[in-house]
Amino acid sequence: MSKGASLDYKCRRCGKVVKDSHVPDGTLAVVYLTIGAQFPKEWGDTAVNMISSHHCSDGNIGVIDLIGCEFDK
Numbered sequence: 001m002s003k004g005a006s007l008d009y010k011c012r013r014c015g016k017v018v019k020d021s022h023v024p025d026g027t028l029a030v031v032y033l034t035i036g037a038q039f040p041k042e043w044g045d046t047a048v049n050m051i052s053s054h055h056c057s058d059g060n061i062g063v064i065d066l067i068g069c070e071f072d073k
């Protein structure tokens with residue numbers, strides 16, 4: 001059974017963990033992202049990547065990496 005989850009990213013610069021996008025299946029989402037595959041069409045226009053940018057609280061810009069997912073409770 002698929003389990004929804006939020007994707008967690010961690011900022012390389014400030015260390016903040018950001019819950020960015022919600023996906024219908026956390027396990028598959030992490031697998032797809034780590035192998036560089038596209039998400040299934042039925043998930044909609046969810047544009048997520050392994051890395052992204054982060055507006056750190058000190059006003060600078062960091063880079064955030066996917067560190068995993070947290071399943072819905």
Ligand SMILES: [Zn+2]
Pocket residue numbers: 011012013014015016054055056057061062063
């Ligand atoms: Zn940051």
